[in-house]
Amino acid sequence: MLFVQVTDNPEQVGDVIAMAYVFLDKRTAPPVFRFQITEWDGPEALNFKGRRRTLTGVEVAHGKTRAQAQAETEAMARTLETRHQNVRLGLVEPPTTTDLGKLRAFEEVAAEYLEHGRAKGGLHGHPWGAKHAEKRAYYLKFWAERLGLKFVGDLVGCLTRFDRELIRLQKLDARGKPAGPASGKTKNNYADGLSAFCEWCVGRGLLAANPLKGWVKFEATKQTIRRALSVEEIRLFLEGMDGPKATPHSRRRRLGCELALASGLRRGELRSYLSVL
Numbered sequence: 001m002l003f004v005q006v007t008d009n010p011e012q013v014g015d016v017i018a019m020a021y022v023f024l025d026k027r028t029a030p031p032v033f034r035f036q037i038t039e040w041d042g043p044e045a046l047n048f049k050g051r052r053r054t055l056t057g058v059e060v061a062h063g064k065t066r067a068q069a070q071a072e073t074e075a076m077a078r079t080l081e082t083r084h085q086n087v088r089l090g091l092v093e094p095p096t097t098t099d100l101g102k103l104r105a106f107e108e109v110a111a112e113y114l115e116h117g118r119a120k121g122g123l124h125g126h127p128w129g130a131k132h133a134e135k136r137a138y139y140l141k142f143w144a145e146r147l148g149l150k151f152v153g154d155l156v157g158c159l160t161r162f163d164r165e166l167i168r169l170q171k172l173d174a175r176g177k178p179a180g181p182a183s184g185k186t187k188n189n190y191a192d193g194l195s196a197f198c199e200w201c202v203g204r205g206l207l208a209a210n211p212l213k214g215w216v217k218f219e220a221t222k223q224t225i226r227r228a229l230s231v232e233e234i235r236l237f238l239e240g241m242d243g244p245k246a247t248p249h250s251r252r253r254r255l256g257c258e259l260a261l262a263s264g265l266r267r268g269e270l271r272s273y274l275s276v277l
Helices: 045-046 068-089 096-102 106-120 128-145 159-167 184-203 230-241 248-263 267-274
Strands: 006-007 019-023 032-039 052-059 171-172 178-181
Touching: 019 068, 019 267, 032 068, 052 068, 052 106, 096 128, 096 178, 106 128, 128 159, 159 184, 230 248
Parallel strands: 006 019
Antiparallel strands: 019 032, 032 052, 171 178
8 A cells, every 4th residue: 555645844754664755845946846765675675674765756847836746756656666565575576786776766867977977977087077067967957858757767768759859859049949950960969968878877787778779870961061271361361460550469369370270279279278378
């Protein structure tokens, strides 16, 4: 028998074993529903001593009312509670490490992934750059909403829906409004944002395999054909920064242009070099 109890006070924790307990946590912004269940799948299951655990449910945000968020959280609690009760009663085998990983809240695991990336997710253990970390967080939030990801296990079998969402993906204008189909490169970036997360989950035993394995990337050849400046064009370009009106700033700008032309450095890389000159 499953009992769901709701309260606004996260400190009022019920003592009834094997009952899902749902409460609204107003300490966060936006408020989020959380729930407690009794787990029977760890070492405690060997001596029939369940473990009470608090998990994150649904936020009262993104157009969801309190009632909607509460209902979705209660559904999550029922799903997990039923699973653990069946293990306790011996109706199903205790889950493996991967099975347990699938039951973890997607939002919780995504937060761990982003924390790991910001600490040492880059090449040779370096942290992600600020812009890269921001994009990774955006992609995960995008996919959570589009695919309805509540648990890590929701990723299993999502390949068809994943591909369909990418095919329909629209680029956005400066106002955030759809402005036609996104380019192949943009679609591939969105895909990589979720695929990299799945690979990270596989490496930690949360998923048995990458559910996006086998997905074929979009053709991403650049549509704009550019040519290099001629020697004469470079000469005229640089001479335009000299003359009687030249200032220390314009001479510094010329140095930057010469360095860019000779090295092929990108704007951000070039700015880093010039900052120490």
